[in-house]
Amino acid sequence: MALRGPAVFGPGSRGSLDEAGAEGREAAALEAAGVALEDDDEEDGRRGLLRWDGFSAWLHCVCVVGFDLELGQAVEKDPAYFYGYVYFRQVRDKTLKRGYFQKSLVLISKLPYIHFFHTVLKQIAPEYFEKNEPYLEAACNDVDRWPAPVPGKTLHLPIMGVLMKVRIPTCHDKPGTTQMVQLTQQADTHTSIILPTVHEVDLFRCFCPVFLHSQMLWELVLLGEPLVVMAPSPSESSETVLALVNCISPLKYFSDFRPYFTIHDSEFKEYTTRTQAPPSVILGVTNPFFAKTLQHWPHIIRIGDLKPAGEIPKQVKVKKLKNLKTLDSKPGVYTSYKPYLNRDEEIIKQLQKGVQQKRPSEAQSVILRRYFLELTQSFIIPLERYVASLMPLQKSISPWKSPPQLRQFLPEEFMKTLEKTGPQLTSGIKGDWIGLYRHFLKSPNFDGWFKTRRKEMTQKLEALHLEALCEEDLLLWIQKHTEVETVDLVLKLKNKLLQADRENLPVKPDTVAKLRTHIDAIILALPEDLQGILLKTGMT
Structure with a gap:
């Protein structure tokens, strides 16, 4: 089975495209996040764009992939990870x-616009297979005219005669927010498709066979366990x-995750070897x-065909790993893991009641997503509270000293806080x-989360130090030095400005302007020969 790219459009998964269709089915590799421009900003946003700049803001390229039994795997290199969204077509041909x-x-x-790009594919792929490359090139031209993606904005995006209305959520949005509801409720006679989400998968449909064990799976993902x-x-x-x-x-x-992993992926040997423990990856x-080569992995979920909305398959059971021996093993969660938390029976009853009442899958997903959100927030809030306590007091920030350092994260000190604020x-x-918590503190997810929070807090300290400098009477200071x-x-202040810009420090706009004014005033107070040197060296 080979992948051949007879046509690639554009200026140029997460997941692999190596075997997209080895089973004769659709392949996809994706995730979640967001960005987008309001119509009023479209003209300003497109000024100064070159050919394909608009296209590049959304897509790296478009590929047409052929399958060839004799050629074999034709994809030899893909050095970086991208998201691949696939529309697969299979037609009987006896020749x-x-x-x-x-x-x-x-x-x-x-x-990672999962839902959005699959919607785009459904609009253009069937027509492309009928009309071939000129149609695809026209679709790429439509994409090139789209406004650049900007977080939190609502967009109207035309694609081959269809107008899509989307709002890509920001990192601050929560499930079921008013922005999503308002998007679907706003009447618009010119809009063909309204997408309340661009990145979310049908959560309940995916968890449907295993929702009895959803809390245990949440723990495994939280702890970065190999799955x-x-x-x-x-x-x-x-x-x-x-x-x-x-x-x-x-x-x-x-940690790493591979939505569609194949025997042709470069890490195949690493992930199937029994000489070392499996890495933290899904x-x-x-x-x-x-089923045979990954028997040594500690946690395996085996699922059958996902049912359409409104239907529910028989719930799979938790089984011992030793039972996963044959290729025809039954669906189930194969693991020896014992959850730390007791199972929340209330969410199970709520979802089961929804199935009995034939509640739409979308509504079930909202319930499940909100449950996961509240569970994660309950877990992370004590950590956030403790990490905030590591921040030095603002009164300890002196404009004439380097910004103070964060206190060290001490696991046992954190554990003691859980008794009252857990x-x-x-x-x-x-x-x-x-x-x-003890298990989590040893996981890649904690390491990544804490590094991110430490960076944010360090940047906040740098910003506060910058603001403290701006409040000083620097002209009075130079009279004494x-x-x-x-x-x-002057050199240090200039470096502070460069740092604020380079690291995107959370400083107020007027703080930067005030610091520039200070620099100019100090230079003007110096003798003319020094002013000239500073000007020649580009320090103003």
């Missing part, structure tokens, strides 16, 4: 060895992996071969929360 004509249209992007999803098709594999990754939102999943696979304040779930010390001050 071909395999008996089918197979071809995929693939959108390659750096953006394999064995699914019937690439699309079901991809969606389930993405649902798992996003179940700990708003906490970011910092794999989605379809090839039955993996997750019991916001969650009614009982269990070994202490054990869960030598010219050499004054020049040194």
Whole structure:
């Protein structure tokens, strides 16, 4: 089975495109996040753009992938990870060895707009297969005219006669926010498609076979445990992996994940070897071969075909890993993991009642997403509270000294705070929360989260130090110091400005303007020969 790219459009997954269609089905590799421009800003946003600049803001390229039994795997290099969105077409053709004509249209992007790009594919792929390359080039031209993506803005995006209305959420949005509701409620006679979300998968549909164990799976993802999803098709594999990754939102999943992993991926030997423990990664696979080669992985989810909305399959059971021996093993969660927390029976009853009442899958997803959100927030709030206490007091910031350092994160000190300000304040779930935190503190997710928070807090200290400098009477200061010390001050202030710009420090706009004014005033107070030197060296 080969991938050939007879046509690539554009100026140039997460997941692999190596075997997109090896099972004769759709492949996808994706995630979650967002950006977008209001119509009023469109003209300003497009000024100065070159050909394909608009296209590049959304897509890296568009590929047409052919499948060839004799050529073999033709993709030899893809050095960086992108998101691949696939529309697979298979038509019976007796003249071909395999008996089918197979071809995929693939959108390659750096953006994890799962729902959005699959909607775009559904609009253009069927027509492309009928009208070929001129149609695809016209679609690319439409994309090139789209406004650049900007967080939190509402966009109207035309694509081959269809107008899509989207709002891409910011990192501060929460499930079921008014922005999403308002987007769908606003009447618009000119809009063909309104997308309330651009990145979210159908969470309940993915968790449906295993929702009895959803809290245990949340723990496994939170702790960065090695996890394999064995699914019937690439699309079901991809969606389930993405649902798992996003179940700990708003906490970011910092380990690797492969929505559609194949035997041709470069890490195949590393992930299947038994000489070392599996890495912290979530794999989605379809090839039955993996049932044997990944038996040593500690946590395996085996699912059947995902049911359409409104239907629910028989719930899978938790089974011992030793039972995963044959290729025809039944669906189930194969693990020896014992959850730290007691199972929340209330959410299970709520979802089961929804199934009985034939509640739409979208509504079930909202319930499940809100449950995961509240669970994650209950877990992360004590950590946020403790990390905030590591911040030095503002009164300790002196304009004439380097910014103070954050206090060290001490695990045992943090554990002591849980007795009074732990997750019991916001969650009614009982269990070994202490054990869960101890395990989490050793995980890649904690490491990534804390590094991010430490960077943010360090930048905040730098910004406060900059503001403290601006409040000083620097002209009075230079009267008491030598010219050499004054020049040194100018250089330091200039470096502060460069740092604020380079690191995007959270400083107020008037603070930067005030500091520039200080620099200019200090230079003008110096003798003319020194002013000239500073000007020649580009220090103003």
